[in-house]
Amino acid sequence: MPDDAERLGGISLNTANPVLRVRDLIVRFGEGCNYCLQGAALEKGRCPYCHSVWALNKVSLDLYKGEILGIVGESGSGKSTLLRALYFDREITGGEAYISEYKDGEKNIFEISNQQKRYIRNQKMGMVYQNPIMGLRMNFSSGGNVAEKLIAAGIRNAGSMTERAKYLLNHVEVPINRIKEEPKNFSGGMQQRVQISKALANNPSILLLDEVTTGLDLSVQARVLDLIKRIQQELGISMIVVSHDLSVIRMMADRTVVMLEGRIIEEGLTDQILEDPIHEYTQILVHSLL
């Protein structure tokens, strides 16, 4: 895609071979009707006739190796739905996605068996949810939480799993002597860091982060963001960072897409979007930050 390379200007991304390619992804709640299925205008993502909600309305995007892609948008714009669809947490209505590390990016990952989906989920992707309850087993030790991903990947050596858990927990600054302790005893920021180490357990090539700093106080927020940035630089993991907080996006993302009512309305370099927004909604969004 030559226009991508052009738009990205000086950034050296391998745009020929995206790590993740999403095409026309649709998540619809409701049957749809002759009106909305034709692609006619919706009211806030909702069909005025059959009242189906188009949470994702033909979303397409590329994620390149080693980049952080930001997704911004207001509540209900479809950001989290997009991540959950990609992580197979939510059934999709239509569309395709390809991962370069799975069958050379030639197989639509929404059309494969549940076993294969689980393989991708456990070996190729990591997910960090806004709420640690979603991503962690609160009644299992933090070591066990990290090990869960390794077990799912087929590792059956307890010693090596413990070593890996120690390494990762240390990496995210969770004291190793708390490896036996359940995350329910931890503070919110610490739970979030356990979640990050769990997501990293199998060296995923794609990390999905859904509002990871929402609800954390500012100093903890900064440390979690620093940590994510450091991991991205050290390990070269491609990430999608969802946030409604533009300062998080400004700090983290190389490129940003703006979502509204289930559609991507604008995309480009983060600086471009923040300095020179084109779409009316993006202008309002950026303006409200300043």
Added chain:
Amino acid sequence: MDHQNNKQHYNFAFLDEGAKREIRRSILKAVAIPGYQVPFGSRELPIGRGWGTGGLQITLSIIGKKDILKVIDQGSDDSVNAVSIRKLVTATTGVQTTTDTGCATIIQSRHRVPENKMRNDQIMVLQVPNPEPLRSVSPKEVVSRTLHSEAEYSGIWLRLYEGIIKYGHTVSGADHPVMVEDRYVMNPSPIPKFDNPKLHQSDCLYLFGAGREKKIYAVPPYTEVVSLAYEDYPFAVEDMTGRVCKLCGAENVYFDEIFDSSTGEHYFQCSDSGFCARRRGKIGGN
């Protein structure tokens, strides 16, 4: 007491023929798919669900007039539960019973497998309270069945790992999960780990019945049954070294630990009372 002479006439083996046929069909399916839990229509019985109704329904469905029945509860022929079940079966079938494992053709048991090696012409019926090894992973039947269908057993392995990381060893005592024919993970019913190896490549047929949970499953003879364990924490049965049965002097069997409060003495006795009695030359049937 003969079942013909009861004031009220019961069908042979209490259950009606239709019920027995359905349960036998479920058993056949269970034998065909080792380790797979086959749902069945658990019937009302004169004992409460959760008191061995699953095992009892299997026994009543497969028993014939020439069978010789042994019923044990945690190894003992004399516990109330074992005696009641034995009485019910004999009252409605008139079959012979025994406490001698070697003489029995059907052995219904709660939580133990006898010490004697079981033969190919014997059937072991085990009562199961919780047939679903994935129940701790998800309370939803639809989820656990999907996980079985995809052979996705991470949750069970995680449970084993939790014991290792917290206490340095797996913490399961009874009901340690097993992998059957490299396909289904199965709860062997709460038999001690000591009995798990007896399921592997055994000569006899094992049938498992969970009456409350309405499931039947089976381990046919000569099936691969491997207790789950991590490579670096191999499966181990309870260590019985240094323990001797006070009554018969047996070693390397599964023991009950007994405390005599009047003398303050601790001692061990064979958990398998039929085995112990035989060693002491005191064995009998009716």
